[in-house]
Amino acid sequence: MKLQQTPISAAIYFSTAARQVISSIAARASATPCVALVDSFSDDAYARSSLKLVGQGEQLVVAVCEAALAGLELVDLRKEPHPAPHPRTGAVDMIAFMPLSEADASSLRVDLERCERLAVRTGQAIGAAGCPVLLFGPNKGRSLLESRRGTSFFRSVKAGSHAAPSLQLPADFGPSQPSESSGISIVGRLCKLSPVQGGRQRIARGVWGAGDGATARGWYN
Numbered sequence: 001m002k003l004q005q006t007p008i009s010a011a012i013y014f015s016t017a018a019r020q021v022i023s024s025i026a027a028r029a030s031a032t033p034c035v036a037l038v039d040s041f042s043d044d045a046y047a048r049s050s051l052k053l054v055g056q057g058e059q060l061v062v063a064v065c066e067a068a069l070a071g072l073e074l075v076d077l078r079k080e081p082h083p084a085p086h087p088r089t090g091a092v093d094m095i096a097f098m099p100l101s102e103a104d105a106s107s108l109r110v111d112l113e114r115c116e117r118l119a120v121r122t123g124q125a126i127g128a129a130g131c132p133v134l135l136f137g138p139n140k141g142r143s144l145l146e147s148r149r150g151t152s153f154f155r156s157v158k159a160g161s162h163a164a165p166s167l168q169l170p171a172d173f174g175p176s177q178p179s180e181s182s183g184i185s186i187v188g189r190l191c192k193l194s195p196v197q198g199g200r201q202r203i204a205r206g207v208w209g210a211g212d213g214a215t216a217r218g219w220y221n
Contacts, residue, residue, distance in 0.1 A: 127173025
């Protein structure tokens, strides 16, 4: 099957390693038609987990928002270790969209613009759920690192620091200050993530052939 558009990957990071919680979040996300859950990882030592989804436009946004809203419901930062074993800003800590392509970044301008639009739509949904959102990416004029510096991300690992997340930059969406349970979500686009050899063919079979949601692994370097 010939792909009409470059597949988009979304990496979602949660500030918990609770397997049951992450399984519940993954189930909600992977129920979206034509979106594949390609990886799920939890690290007990860092109290951190990630999901990686692959899909297109509207359906990918639906799946990512399902995961993010489930994360806001199920992850409570007040119940996670403090100081944080890994820097964090929120229950749904970071979401990054990126083209899944072997092409040079210079030839992915249209796809990178799509990723930024998907990030904005996702940020709007998270903000509407009551969680402050900071965007990052060229259109915002701010990198992921700069966004994190505008929060308590790096201070969260320090003994004696305040346990509640804090926000020093104006939120792009949502309330101006975070709750102690949900914190802040940082959403944007990164440059790209290349699939392993033959990955595009597997994506074609997995994503475009997955009418009821798909789970596949091994598409990432």
